[in-house]
Amino acid sequence: MLVLSRKKGESIVIQDQIELTILSVEGDTVKVGISAPKHVDIFRKEVYLSIQESNRESVAPQQSDLKALIHQLRKVNNND
Known part of the structure; x- marks a missing residue:
């Protein structure tokens, strides 16, 4: 620093x-x-950290939804 x-x-x-x-x-x-x-985005650090946390939370459910979709697709392919 x-x-x-x-x-x-x-x-x-x-x-x-x-x-x-x-x-x-x-x-x-x-x-x-x-x-x-x-x-150039400028944020107070506490606001920046809050934005990062919100972004992580919004992505997390999508990752589990993606895993569920892949699982369903594998089931469909195995049934063919």
Whole structure:
């Protein structure tokens, strides 16, 4: 992990496309502004993890449904 120190108003640039700017520091809270192309998704980590979990849950039933379909197809083929 790269660790950088920045003061209010200072920025960090990532690959010429993403700029992080420190907007304010109040106690333990840092306000960060992010400029990035529209195609770059930006999420707070807790939201990102929630999206990943939802995606895993939505795929899991489909995998079991696929296994059931394969089982049914094998039965049909064995009956021929």
